[in-house]
Amino acid sequence: MIGIVTAPDGDLAQLTAVRQALFDAGLIPLMIAPTGGEPTGEGVDPVAVQRTFATARSTEVDAILLAGTPCPAVDADGARDAKAGAPGGPGAAADPRVVLLLTGAWRHTKAIGGWGTAEDALTAAGIPSGAVGIVIGLLAAHRVWDRFPPPPIRRPSALSWRPHAPSVLGYTLGMLTLGVEEEYLLLDPATGLPVARAAQVREAARLQPALERGEVQRELLQAQLEVATPICHDLEEAGGHLLRMRLALGEAARQQGCRLAACGAAPFTDRLPVPVTDTARYRAMHADTRLLTDQQLITGMHVHIGMPDRGAGVTVMNGLRPWLPLLIALAANSPLWQNTDTGFASWRTVVFGRWPVSGPPPSFRDADAYDRRTRALVGGGLIRDTGQIYWHIRLSENFPTVEIRAMDVQLRPDEAVMLAGVVRALATRALDDADAQHGVPPVEQEMLAAAVWHSARHGCTSTVFDPLAGHLADVGDAVAALLEHIDPVIKTSADRRHVVPVLERLLRDGNGAARQLRRLRAAGRDGLIAVITDQTTGV
Structure with a gap:
């Protein structure tokens, strides 16, 4: 860069x-x-x-x-x-x-x-x-x-050497790798309507030297694209990849007469649906669920955290469940839908929750229980394959990772990096708490589902479920409790500077949903589209 x-x-x-x-x-x-x-x-x-x-x-x-x-x-x-x-x-x-x-x-x-x-x-x-x-x-x-001249080399003695920085925790951030996937919309710069140019933009992206082969993927509808970072070891590395890919893909979109948009839902739509991407899987989904598929003009961000084994992945799933409402509230970035203010901060959460296996996952005893229950859904003919498990957290079937997919895609790349950092810190803390046989109190499924709905409705403008208190709390207080919870993990890490200042700014200026609505009221449709597409590529 x-x-x-x-x-x-x-x-x-x-x-x-x-x-x-x-x-x-x-x-x-x-x-x-x-x-x-x-x-x-x-x-x-x-x-x-x-x-x-x-x-x-x-x-x-x-x-x-x-x-x-x-x-x-x-x-x-x-x-x-x-x-x-x-x-x-x-x-x-x-x-x-x-x-x-x-x-x-x-x-x-x-x-x-x-x-x-x-x-x-x-x-x-x-x-x-x-x-x-x-x-x-x-x-x-x-x-x-x-x-600058190099400092003198100090060779530690056998007694003073340690493989990781000293920590009161059994796990450190460096032990868990991460990767981030982001989905984007392609919008007409004049009208803000979704445009079916994914194939053309992918082709233009192949000529962008900053993009590696395979980094830009098709999505369900022809007005959507997805990118995925390589495996990263720290937030600065992940942020560099996200900014690189947003800039290069944004340039490819501009060359094709459209703009890259990192908003969780298409704010404006035409009466005609966007065509589905021409693959056998997507055609089958459209045949099964025509209207629901047509309405998937929504985009999210997925954070993959590398796991030593599937048992650790289930531990992290169980440990992150209680934090889903707060993550959804912070990440809410889809207040508009089909030319209307929905009254929700994350309308994407509502739309995506219409799939049969979606929303917050249940808790699982171990990896065997997870595999048995998910395969029963496929074996019973209720879903086509495990790729249609759309829980907010799931184990990846293709990589040794746990995938957190609850969050809207973020307007600003540094906010995506912040959320990825929070997720990794929570995963690290969950593993350490499991080793120490203590942790955040479990939350019943009905309580968690209601708390997720509350976060989708209100975002950061009201109260949010605080898993440490077990009830709704002021957003600022819940974030303070979150930071106190993950501080033992991030306090000596370079990740901290990517998390704390950005969280503080988000609380001050509002999340993506609040900023979208504020811009729409101040500058109208044109002003909103400009701020979405500008911030997507880092302006």
Whole structure:
């Protein structure tokens, strides 16, 4: 990921050429400017800004390109941005937030390149332009390890060495790998209606060098696509893959005249249904459940957590069941359906709950009980195969993972990463609690089903079921209890910075459902579609 920092008066033709050159080289450009939007120029296609100076972070990129030196924007605040090491205001050499971005990249040994007046920004950041990995005119390596001398190697004695960081827990986050699947809608940029262009967008995605073969998958309807990250060992890795795939697939969609949308349900629909994807399985589903299949213009995110065995997977299923209502409330991102405000925060949860084996799973004694009961559903002819087990949590039949599929797809990629981090921390805690023979009190099936419905209805705007208290509680209190519960797992992990600040922002600004409704009321249909498609690709 290469961050391209530009000013409002930057040469758009030059930026477009640099951006395309990065794509051609198999790299992902991330456009960073003072404000969001799509700058345009005569004879040049608009280039979407994906980060503003206020939201860009050096940890997101592998290198930075400076298109000159951006002067302080009108919203630069010297006091707020003081840690950047440069004063704000009209007299400053560079916007203090750009200085902060550069100093962060410098400390993390990332390459910095640029052209024009870029050297002025380096001077403002106190970075010598002749240092290793600082190139005016072209970009060097991904990391510049010889920028700083290596520390002396300390070889631990046999008594002091440990295979994992010390922890009061038997399990640590690093023991459990994770992967994230995201489903997206394809929307017409002018009307916001779903468009049946999945095949065309998949074909265009094959030409995107940033996408690996097989990463983009078909879905039930021809206005839907799915991506899946590789196996990841930490949240930063998972977040990098999600942003990479969203950007590249978003570009493929744009080339086909539509936009990628990470909203849990299609907010606007036409009277004609979207055609089903032409596979034998999907045709059979449509023949069996015509109207229900036509109504599946919904998209979710699935988190896979690697398990040592299926017994551990059942332990995690049982341990995560009580937390499903809170996860659904936080992730709610589907308030609109067929041109209507549903009154629900997660209408997707309601629609998906219409399938015969869906909603919160029952608890299971062990893996044998899980296998026996799920195979009985198939053997009894009630479902076609175990792929039609649509519980909010299930064991994967194809991978050694437990799959959490209760959550709406997220508008912002960092919110998807946060939820994946919460799920992994809860799974780690569930395994450790099982070893210690204690844990969260079990919740009866009828209580859990009612709590899930309550979360789908209210999201984060009211109360939510707190599994530690056993009753409804204020959302802020329930989140505080969640963080206290997973703190022993994340407190010494780098995952914490991807979880806690994003959760705090979500409580402050609202989840995807609240932000969708707020934008619709403030800016109408056009404004809503713009914010959905912009935030999907990281603006």
